[in-house]
Amino acid sequence: MLEIKNLHVRAGNHEILKGVDLKVDVGEVHSIMGPNGSGKSTLAQVLAGRETYEVTEGEVLYDGKNLLEMAPEERACEGIFMAFQYPVEIPGVGSAQFLKAALNAIRKARDLEELDAMEFLALVKEKIKLLGVDEKLLHRSVNEGFSGGEKKRNEIFQMALLEPRLCVMDETDSGLDIDALKIVAKGVNDMRSPERAIIVVTHYQRLLNYVIPDYVHVLVDGRIVKSGGKDLALELEEKGYAGIEEELRAGAKA
Amino acid sequence: MSVVTQERDYYAEIFADFEKATAGNGQGWLQPVRRAAIARFTELGFPTTRDEDWRFTNVAPLAQIAFQLTSDSRVELTPREIAQFAIPGLGDIQLVFVNGRYAPTLSSTGLPGHGVSVRSLAQAFKDDRDVLEQHLTRYAAYAHDAFIALNTAFMDDGAFVHVPRGRVVEKPIRLLYVSTATADPIATHPRNLIVMDEDSQAVIVEDYVALDADVYFSNVVTEVVVGQNSVLSHYMIERESHQAFSVSTLRLEQGRSSNVTSHRVLLGGALVRNNVHPVLAGEGSECLINGLFMATGSQHMDNFMRVEHASPHCDSRQFYHGILDGRSHGVFSGRIIVHKDAQKTDAKQTNKNLLLSQEAQIDSKPQLEIYADDVKCTHGATIGQIDQDAIFYLRSRGIAEDAARALLLFGFAGETLERMKAEPIRRYLETLVAQWLPEGKLLEEVR
Ligand SMILES: Nc1ncnc2c1ncn2[C@@H]1O[C@H](COP(=O)(O)OP(=O)(O)O)[C@@H](O)[C@H]1O
Numbered sequence: 001m002l003e004i005k006n007l008h009v010r011a012g013n014h015e016i017l018k019g020v021d022l023k024v025d026v027g028e029v030h031s032i033m034g035p036n037g038s039g040k041s042t043l044a045q046v047l048a049g050r051e052t053y054e055v056t057e058g059e060v061l062y063d064g065k066n067l068l069e070m071a072p073e074e075r076a077c078e079g080i081f082m083a084f085q086y087p088v089e090i091p092g093v094g095s096a097q098f099l100k101a102a103l104n105a106i107r108k109a110r111d112l113e114e115l116d117a118m119e120f121l122a123l124v125k126e127k128i129k130l131l132g133v134d135e136k137l138l139h140r141s142v143n144e145g146f147s148g149g150e151k152k153r154n155e156i157f158q159m160a161l162l163e164p165r166l167c168v169m170d171e172t173d174s175g176l177d178i179d180a181l182k183i184v185a186k187g188v189n190d191m192r193s194p195e196r197a198i199i200v201v202t203h204y205q206r207l208l209n210y211v212i213p214d215y216v217h218v219l220v221d222g223r224i225v226k227s228g229g230k231d232l233a234l235e236l237e238e239k240g241y242a243g244i245e246e247e248l249r250a251g252a253k254a
Numbered sequence: 255m256s257v258v259t260q261e262r263d264y265y266a267e268i269f270a271d272f273e274k275a276t277a278g279n280g281q282g283w284l285q286p287v288r289r290a291a292i293a294r295f296t297e298l299g300f301p302t303t304r305d306e307d308w309r310f311t312n313v314a315p316l317a318q319i320a321f322q323l324t325s326d327s328r329v330e331l332t333p334r335e336i337a338q339f340a341i342p343g344l345g346d347i348q349l350v351f352v353n354g355r356y357a358p359t360l361s362s363t364g365l366p367g368h369g370v371s372v373r374s375l376a377q378a379f380k381d382d383r384d385v386l387e388q389h390l391t392r393y394a395a396y397a398h399d400a401f402i403a404l405n406t407a408f409m410d411d412g413a414f415v416h417v418p419r420g421r422v423v424e425k426p427i428r429l430l431y432v433s434t435a436t437a438d439p440i441a442t443h444p445r446n447l448i449v450m451d452e453d454s455q456a457v458i459v460e461d462y463v464a465l466d467a468d469v470y471f472s473n474v475v476t477e478v479v480v481g482q483n484s485v486l487s488h489y490m491i492e493r494e495s496h497q498a499f500s501v502s503t504l505r506l507e508q509g510r511s512s513n514v515t516s517h518r519v520l521l522g523g524a525l526v527r528n529n530v531h532p533v534l535a536g537e538g539s540e541c542l543i544n545g546l547f548m549a550t551g552s553q554h555m556d557n558f559m560r561v562e563h564a565s566p567h568c569d570s571r572q573f574y575h576g577i578l579d580g581r582s583h584g585v586f587s588g589r590i591i592v593h594k595d596a597q598k599t600d601a602k603q604t605n606k607n608l609l610l611s612q613e614a615q616i617d618s619k620p621q622l623e624i625y626a627d628d629v630k631c632t633h634g635a636t637i638g639q640i641d642q643d644a645i646f647y648l649r650s651r652g653i654a655e656d657a658a659r660a661l662l663l664f665g666f667a668g669e670t671l672e673r674m675k676a677e678p679i680r681r682y683l684e685t686l687v688a689q690w691l692p693e694g695k696l697l698e699e700v701r
């Protein structure tokens with residue numbers, strides 16, 4: 001479903017991704033782990049279409065199509081959803097209005113009937129309960145004045161509502177207390193399906209206790225330095241990123 | 255179009271004609287005030303950019319045009335011609351003025367309730383002389399303001415609203431000022447007097463519209479006396495012709511524990527000066543000043559707030575948002591004056607501006623003059639472009655780029671619209687604002 005080949009990305013004069021390869025198929029859950037500044041968010045943002053990053057080399061195929069040529073909204077309509085590490089506050093734009101605009105844009109692209117106000121509200125109320133998000137949020141401006149936890153849960157709520165085919169979650173677990181973490185994990189597990197792929201970007205191993213990935217990749221300094229199964233996350237937890245890097249260096253020398 | 259080289263002589267001359275034409279109309283008691291006002295104007299002349307309060311606004315183009323008084327340029331309009339300006343659901347208390355002159359056949363004074371007066375100022379000169387003598391020209395001071403001086407000299411029509419003690423007027427009272435094309439550019443000097451006695455309540459909408467894209471000068475003064483414990487919501491919609499000069503002054507005199515909100519949406523006019531001047535004269539009074547100005551092309555919109563705290567324990571809030579496109583120029587001056595005795599003043603001011611183009615420009619200037627020592631005063635201004643992070647966020651959820659822009663702009667404007675409690679007016683303004691936005695049509699789908 002998603003194929004990233006030799007992806008090089010920079011912002012300004014700063015080369016951030018230095019040749020990333022990754023293949024993700026439907027039904028799979030991948031985790032990308034890495035220390036701060038290794039380029040995790042850059043990768044997530046490039047997949048979502050952020051134009052401030054410049055792709056200097058490599059390609060990204062989504063269902064065989066050149067993803068990098070598509071506008072962010074086209075990608076969303078094609079089923080890509082990125083949960084932001086730092087969701088943006090948008091004063092004056094009501095959450096309900098925003099969600100309805102998003103949902104109907106995506107439904108239109110999928111040749112589905114647009115929902116009227118009643119149908120929309122019914123759907124939203126159903127999904128919002130699952131994620132323990134306060135309904136009052138619908139009457140507030142998008143993310144405005146939300147706590148960190150509310151913002152993260154709001155991202156997962158949007159994901160559940162928009163039913164993407166490829167979910168990219170950028171540190172959705174960071175800064176959450178254990179109750180919120182469990183809610184988020186449940187939201188992600190509910191999304192697991194043979195028709196869908198999920199990429200969980202995380203700094204900590206903690207979330208992976210609840211969302212068991214099929215594959216784990218370690219991103220260091222713009223490169224995936226190691227890939228493996230779910231046990232790699234535990235190994236990382238034990239040795240730390242420094243330990244893995246050390247090991248790799250030793251391996252390279254030997 | 256003739257050109258005025260000596261504006262002071264020009265206006266003194268047309269004043270002499272005006273006096274002759276209006277002799278014996280029962281307004282004789284005003285003559286000394288009018289004469290003093292025109293005399294003051296001939297001393298002051300129009301302001302220049304050397305005046306601190308006019309630093310960013312050059313009125314020379316206005317001063318050069320030989321505007322005629324409206325008296326002889328009556329135009330009869332049919333209800334159909336003004337139907338396009340109707341505000342759905344507003345109610346039927348409406349005074350209509352065509353080129354500054356009251357149009358009884360277009361107006362409907364409805365049934366505002368016992369003892370409530372809603373009539374033209376010309377009529378009030380005959381029927382309400384006592385109230386007029388007590389209040390008219392008492393608040394809007396012409397001594398330092400050339401535009402108020404001109405209005406005071408030349409006023410002869412406008413609206414008079416009197417809400418007696420204890421009365422609540424539920425339905426908004428609308429004052430609709432329509433400008434039409436005229437052979438020569440005309441000046442109108444509408445004068446509105448709103449008197450609210452103790453414990454009364456009302457909603458008033460001043461609406462300035464144009465049937466044609468013509469050159470004219472609209473110089474409005476609205477004096478409002480808000481008695482003890484009274485509540486007034488005042489709205490002003492300015493959608494004058496894009497060639498018009500529009501100067502307006504709202505002067506509010508607030509009694510003890512009174513509560514006033516002033517909402518203004520400015521969309522039209524080539525050169526606009528919007529003065530809002532509340533004096534919180536009675537203890538414990540409150541005012542909310544809320545405005546939105548949206549300019550494009552070469553429009554110039556100058557918002558001049560002067561909030562005077564003259565008594566203790568008064569609260570004032572100012573929120574003005576500007577959206578500036580094209581080569582337009584916006585100005586926001588927010589002066590807060592706290593008099594010596596006005597302890598426990600709580601005054602806040604926020605001005606936020608969005609610049610949509612490289613050439614658009616805004617000057618934002620807070621000014622605090624504080625003579626009391628136990629006060630809370632804050633101000634803040636922001637000038638920014640459209641938030642690209644927010645655009646990306648919306649697009650990443652499937653919303654097209656132009657629709658995302660429209661949502662953000664409408665959201666920015668919406669922060670001011672949300673403060674408007676009169677539902678039909680707010681809904682109407684939402685539509686007007688959406689139509690103004692380049693991508694406004696897209697909003698119909700998503701709203
Ligand atoms: N827009 C940008 N402009 C310049 N540098 C950037 C930009 N975004 C990220 N970087 C830099 O790229 C590196 C990787 O950032 P990021 O992808 O956010 O890492 P992570 O999410 O793994 O913490 C950091 O050194 C960061 O400072």
Ligand SMILES: [Mg+2]
Nearest residue numbers: 040041085171
């Ligand atoms: Mg990150």
